Amino acid sequence: MKSEPHVFSIDDLKRLGRSAWDGVRNYQARNFMQEMRVSDRVLFYHSSTDPKGVVGLARVVTEAYPDPTQFDPKSDHFDKASRRETPRWSVVDVEFVEKFVAAVTLDEMKHDPGLSGMLVTRKGMRLSVQPVEAAHAKHILKRAGAKARWG
Numbered sequence: 001m002k003s004e005p006h007v008f009s010i011d012d013l014k015r016l017g018r019s020a021w022d023g024v025r026n027y028q029a030r031n032f033m034q035e036m037r038v039s040d041r042v043l044f045y046h047s048s049t050d051p052k053g054v055v056g057l058a059r060v061v062t063e064a065y066p067d068p069t070q071f072d073p074k075s076d077h078f079d080k081a082s083r084r085e086t087p088r089w090s091v092v093d094v095e096f097v098e099k100f101v102a103a104v105t106l107d108e109m110k111h112d113p114g115l116s117g118m119l120v121t122r123k124g125m126r127l128s129v130q131p132v133e134a135a136h137a138k139h140i141l142k143r144a145g146a147k148a149r150w151g
Contacts, residue, residue, distance in 0.1 A: 020092075
């Protein structure tokens with residue numbers, strides 16, 4: 001899951017402990033999020049910063065449910081075409097697990113043969129939510145010196 005740190009960072013999640021992952025407005029990213037299950041691990045990725053990269057680990061604590069911001073005209077994520085009977089957008093709640101001592105940067109990931117084929121390393125792959133193969137996730141946790149384990 002990718003977030004811009006000035007909008008919502010790993011430090012914000014650590015401070016809150018738990019938060020809804022709202023504001024996803026891409027159908028493919030939404031579909032990936034709807035496939036998430038309670039206890040799934042999440043690599044927390046900071047985008048639109050220097051350097052970009054995986055900065056920590058979170059865990060899914062709810063199944064997908066309608067994103068309340070789509071119905072709020074005061075929200076930046078308001079969708080006037082979405083209806084409560086047929087919501088377009090979903091959220092899951094995630095909880096903080098661990099912040100890495102140092103990010104595993106996008107540049108490092110692109111040059112690491114152990115992460116070959118990982119979606120985030122592909123040119124033009126900008127989805128805010130995307131699946132990660134277990135082998136790739138374990139490799140990133142090892143590179144980060146993470147205390148937590150995948151799965």
